[in-house]
Amino acid sequence: MEVIYVSHDGGTHWIDAKQRETKTLEVAISQSQPGHLIRLIAGTYNISQPLRLPRSGTVDQPIVIRGDSGVVLDGNRGPDATVSATNPGASRFAVFQLIDVDHIRIEEIVIRRAWPSAVYIENSCDLSFAGLDISDGTYAFYANGPRTERIRIRACRWVQDVAIWRTIRWDEIHDGKDEDGNVIKVPYRYLNGAFFGSDDIAGEVEISNNDIRDCYNGIRMDVSADNVGAPVGTFNRDVRILDNRFSYIRDNPVEPEAIAVGWWIGRNRFFNCHKLFSQDGVRGGFWYYFGNICWFDSRPGPEGDEYNGGAVFKLGKGGSVPQPDYVSACLHNSFFLRQKYIKKGTTRGLINARNAIDHADPTALPDQMMPLDQSFLGKQEDIQLSASPPLPVRFEGDLANHPTYPAVFDPYDGVLHDPRPAEGPLFENSLAGQFDLAECHRVPYSCGLEIPLPDGTTWHSPRAYWPGAITNGRVIFGPEYVPVDIEYVRSLPIPG
Structure with missing residues (x-):
């Protein structure tokens, strides 16, 4: 595979005993090709717009995005109260958007403050996620579309909000209805999500060896x-x-x-x-x-x-x-x-x-x-x-x-x-x-x-x-x- 080095500033950095040219993450993603290993060096990366993969990898030449120790992707987003137990869709923020792409791997990255989703998937298959440490968000992963299948999520960790278990009432997260059937929107409705949520996907999903905690739901597929x-x-x-x-x-x-x-x-x-x-x-x-x-x-x-x-x-x-x-x-x-x-x-x-x-x-x-x-x-x-x-x-x-x-x-x-x-x-x-x-x-x-x-x-x-x-x-x-x-x-x- 061809290694593409990435830093927060796209400058020259000392990597593996050598001064190496790097790209910004946005540029590396936009130029990604089958067989690229996009390697992020340590640092905090502020993500202002979704990182959308423009093309697929192949069976033999996947596109791999991998972080060194100390890599943090910060979405800098607060809760989006318009998303509650629903499909967030491609128009809303996610750190990674994988739409109509196949054979992508994302590994060993910390993701913070990505509301409503850290990873959004739509009509894509043969995707693998490993070693992601995600906090905040309505969803860690959300998948959508009938062509979505063969998704593997392993050894990841998600903490949604540590206040959910003891501090917030259940009915302050789950919307209710009045006597006429009208929806009563509750103050923490944006927490009504899941580690893995989906809508209308074919399946073939493996979720294994993950640590899923302090959240409203674990896996919810609709x-x-x-x-x-x-x-x-x-x-x-x-x-x-x-x-x-x-x-x-x-x-x-x-x-x-x-x-x-x-x-x-x-x-x-x-x-x-x-x-x-x-x-x-x-x-x-x-x-x-x-x-x-x-x-x-x-x-x-x-x-x-x-x-x-x-x-x-x-x-x-x-x-x-x-x-x-x-x-x-x-x-x-x-x-x-x-x-x-x-x-x-x-x-x-x-x-x-x-x-x-x-x-x-x-x-x-x-x-x-x-x-x-x-x-x-x-x-x-x-x-x-x-x-x-x-x-x-x-x-x-x-x-x-x-x-x-x-x-x-x-x-x-x-x-x-x-x-x-x-x-x-x-x-x-x-x-x-x-x-x-x-x-x-x-x-x-x-x-x-x-x-x-x-x-x-x-x-x-x-x-x-x-x-x-x-x-x-x-x-x-x-x-x-x-x-x-x-x-x-x-x-x-x-x-x-």
């Missing part, structure tokens, strides 16, 4: 009203969310919207997160949650904030609200909870199996950390779980210590199988983040577990696995990723 009727697999397909750490997430770490198929949420760590997995109003399926560890030592919100309960699953409300079309599986996860497992809603096709579900003892926690009478599930009239075909719900082989377990499932005929009730703590030291099972619970299963995959094959969970995410000191790897076989998935019957 489909616009114009495309909600598109065939399953057209949008939000083949998404891998693996080996990340989510901390102090005020709403949802993982939130597909409208339709999604082939999502793999595995081996993540969720620390102080409100509602982990959202399936509210989402069609599709073949969603897999495995090897994840969830725990807490804090409750969100300031005094008087009513939105502080949370749950593991956020489900749809039933009636005309869309429901999953295919199976999903939540298996071999370890949960240390102060919240309900399911607060309300309904789903179908969920296989909830072999998790270790430890509800904390509220009397051993600081006052008001969790209700003294916290329930395993919400009110019976608020939750619908059915074992009826063609997409029955099954809770099978879970280890749980809540005093109402397994009796809490009595109203849901045929849903519960092979329960493992327990007393006392399930893990070695949950508050300290030590999630090896207590020795008395290290009991493998007598039979295997079969999980349908989106290519028509089946994954078999080893019988030697213990409940939860960790067996013999190691986090389980879980089902091997396989891409969605569109023809197979579309051949399956859709429940009426």
Whole structure:
């Protein structure tokens, strides 16, 4: 590759034991060609206009933008209150704009004060981001357009605003509605974004080994009203969310919207997160949650904030609200909870199996950390779980210590199988983040577990696995990723 040296002033600088000519970042970007390695030397770069890549790289000759240690790109922007849970679009600021380009890599750069987005993507593919340290913004990354696919984000870090978890009320970020249905715009609406947000993208997204913290949402991928009727697999397909750490997430770490198929949420760590997995109003399926560890030592919100309960699953409300079309599986996860497992809603096709579900003892926690009478599930009239075909719900082989377990499932005929009730703590030291099972619970299963995959094959969970995410000191790897076989998935019957 040809190395293009970049400095904040475009002058001559001592680099790698030699005086070298440099370009400004704007010039280097505008002149970039396939095979260029654009190397930024240490310094603060003030970005007044978006850096828009004018052309693509190639498979063999990508365009690479890489920072030395000490490189900071400062957008010098304050919050844009016109962007809240919406597509920011190409007309708004982003440090990098990748529009109709392919085969671009951006690596090892600190980005500050980029509102509403640090990186904006539109109808582009084969993009890779690694080692970016981003703070501020409605979005760290936003992707848009049906040609957008094959996006990889790894080893990045995002801090949106450290005030979100404890200081700002939930309903000061999320717009509300009055009695007539008019939107009430709230003061911190510009924080209603995500580490990765998208609209109408094909998919093939991998988000791995990132540190995502102090934000409203982690990953939220939407489909616009114009495309909600598109065939399953057209949008939000083949998404891998693996080996990340989510901390102090005020709403949802993982939130597909409208339709999604082939999502793999595995081996993540969720620390102080409100509602982990959202399936509210989402069609599709073949969603897999495995090897994840969830725990807490804090409750969100300031005094008087009513939105502080949370749950593991956020489900749809039933009636005309869309429901999953295919199976999903939540298996071999370890949960240390102060919240309900399911607060309300309904789903179908969920296989909830072999998790270790430890509800904390509220009397051993600081006052008001969790209700003294916290329930395993919400009110019976608020939750619908059915074992009826063609997409029955099954809770099978879970280890749980809540005093109402397994009796809490009595109203849901045929849903519960092979329960493992327990007393006392399930893990070695949950508050300290030590999630090896207590020795008395290290009991493998007598039979295997079969999980349908989106290519028509089946994954078999080893019988030697213990409940939860960790067996013999190691986090389980879980089902091997396989891409969605569109023809197979579309051949399956859709429940009426």
